[in-house]
Structures are given as structure tokens and as C-alpha cells.
Amino acid sequence: MIELLSKKIADFIIAQNVDEADNRDVLIYGNTLVISDLVSIIVILIIGLIFDRLICSIIFFLSFAIMREQSGGYHARTHIGCNLVLGINTALVMTAVRFFGNNLRVAWGLLIISAALGLTSFMLFAPREHENKKLEQYSKDALKKRSIIVWLIVSVVQIVLLLCGHTEYAVSVGLSMVSVSIALLV
Numbered sequence: 001m002i003e004l005l006s007k008k009i010a011d012f013i014i015a016q017n018v019d020e021a022d023n024r025d026v027l028i029y030g031n032t033l034v035i036s037d038l039v040s041i042i043v044i045l046i047i048g049l050i051f052d053r054l055i056c057s058i059i060f061f062l063s064f065a066i067m068r069e070q071s072g073g074y075h076a077r078t079h080i081g082c083n084l085v086l087g088i089n090t091a092l093v094m095t096a097v098r099f100f101g102n103n104l105r106v107a108w109g110l111l112i113i114s115a116a117l118g119l120t121s122f123m124l125f126a127p128r129e130h131e132n133k134k135l136e137q138y139s140k141d142a143l144k145k146r147s148i149i150v151w152l153i154v155s156v157v158q159i160v161l162l163l164c165g166h167t168e169y170a171v172s173v174g175l176s177m178v179s180v181s182i183a184l185l186v
Contacts, residue, residue, distance in 0.1 A: 101168035
């Protein structure tokens with residue numbers, strides 16, 4: 001469905017500007033990425049609203065996306081599959097936030113677990129390349145360093161959130177790190 005919509009948008013753009021006809025494949029690809037990202041954002045927002053944890057779902061998604069950008073990991077075969085996995089993952093995280101998000105002991109325990117799991121998985125497995133996106137060795141080395149730096153920044157953010165009393169937000173960040181670590185292992 002996303003691909004069909006992307007093609008229709010590309011054809012509309014070409015109809016408005018015939019000079020873009022040579023760029024049809026590029027237009028379709030770009031449209032597909034934008035539409036897929038919009039669907040992902042809508043899924044995150046809807047789940048956040050359903051669980052009455054809109055800010056937590058946004059925080060989860062942002063930290064998840066930032067870490068995944070550097071580390072790689074599991075990729076679904078289709079955009080629908082990707083959004084389904086993202087939706088299930090977000091719903092599970094929001095369920096955990098709802099039940100454990102205000103428990104300071106759980107939040108500190110999650111910090112320790114997520115930081116250790118994140119560092120271990122990032123050091124051992126990041127970056128995980130995708131069959132459609134092969135990486136050169138120098139790219140792998142640079143991405144590994146960046147993923148560990150991002151891990152450090154996310155861990156510090158999690159600590160600051162805990163120290164400021166925002167345990168639900170800290171739990172959202174911690175569970176994003178756990179989710180990325182699992183994506184690296186799958």
C-alpha cells in the first residue's frame with residue numbers, strides 16, 4: 001500500500017514537472033521512506049494515547065530511533081511488518097511503563113540492566129548490517145564508535161531523568177535500549 005501511494009505521488013509530481021520523469025525511481029523511494037516514517041510516527045502517537053503515555057511513547061521512539069540509526073539490527077521484510085513490530089514493541093514498553101514506571105527501584109534496576117545489556121550488545125554486535133545495506137570496514141568501525149557514544153549519552157539521559165524524578169521517562173529510555181539490544185541479537 002505504501003509503495004502504491006508512493007508511485008501515485010511520484011506520477012503526480014512527474015505530471016506537474018515532466019523534467020522529473022528520469023527521477024521516478026528516486027521519487028518513489030523517497031516517498032516510500034517519508035510515508036513509512038509518517039506511519040511509524042502515527043503508530044507511536046496512537047499507542048501513546050491509548051496507554052495514556054504520549055510523552056513516554058515519544059521519548060521511547062526518539063531514543064530507540066537514535067540508537068537504531070547507529071547500531072542497526074533486525075529489519076522486517078515489509079513496511080507493514082516493520083510498523084507491526086514497532087507497534088507491538090511500543091505497546092509492550094508502554095504496558096511496562098504503566099505498571100512499573102513509577103517504581104524507583106525498578107527504574108534504577110532497569111538502568112543497570114539496560115546499560116549493561118546495551119554496552120555489551122553494542123560492543124559485540126553493532127553495527128549490524130542489513131542485506132540491502134552492506135557496510136565497508138571503515139564504516140563499521142565508525143558506526144561502532146558512534147553507537148557506543150550514543151549508548152553513553154542515552155545512559156546519561158536515563159540517569160538524569162531518574163535523578164530529576166521522571167521515572168516513567170527513564171523507564172521508557174531504558175526499555176528503548178533493551179529493545180535495540182534485542183534487535184541487534186535477532
